[in-house]
Amino acid sequence: AQKITQTQPGMFVQEKEAVTLDCTYDTSDQSYGLFWYKQPSSGEMIFLIYQGSYDEQNATEGRYSLNFQKARKSANLVISASQLGDSAMYFCAMRVYMEYGNKLVFGAGTILRVKS
């Protein structure tokens, strides 16, 4: 069964510094996708970045980059130049293929607090 592990319940980072949020995964599938979502206190889930298992390059989206190490089964999120608005819960998720549609299996999440 697919599983996502986020070992950091909470993280602090100083404004303008970079921070890495850890994510490891377990799957026996050869083809899979990994996502990071941000959830502010208001509750909506905001897509940040996607990495496919066959993608050779690490994904980047603006200040977000994904450090994908396939052999280690890790997909860490790096946020550069942190901003106060980055304070939120961050979820790593894996796409699980189903016959119709695909579901997401989420990790427990990491709460990030950006200090001024």
Added chain:
Amino acid sequence: DAMVIQNPRYQVTQFGKPVTLSCSQTLNHNVMYWYQQKSSQAPKLLFHYYDKDFNNEADTPDNFQSRRPNTSFCFLDIRSPGLGDAAMYLCATSRPTSGRNNEQFFGPGTRLTVL
């Protein structure tokens, strides 16, 4: 803007009183999902629709039902809410394809309180 809309944003119901949460989308996606997210936990899939085909997760209680009358709308019915059903309910949509295009788009959620 194309989006996923959930109404209401906050819902209060009484123990045992049926409640319906609604979700609509303008993305014209085939697949719609309902997730339950309890406080300080990860979202957990309850069920999903691929067009009109309903797919229930094995561990979703019978107390939870869903309807999808057309592509745009999907409803979550809780027949007899218990205190343990208090949670954020998230609706999401996606295309049924693989790769980057399979991103799930989430609505803002409905926070359910059971008194």
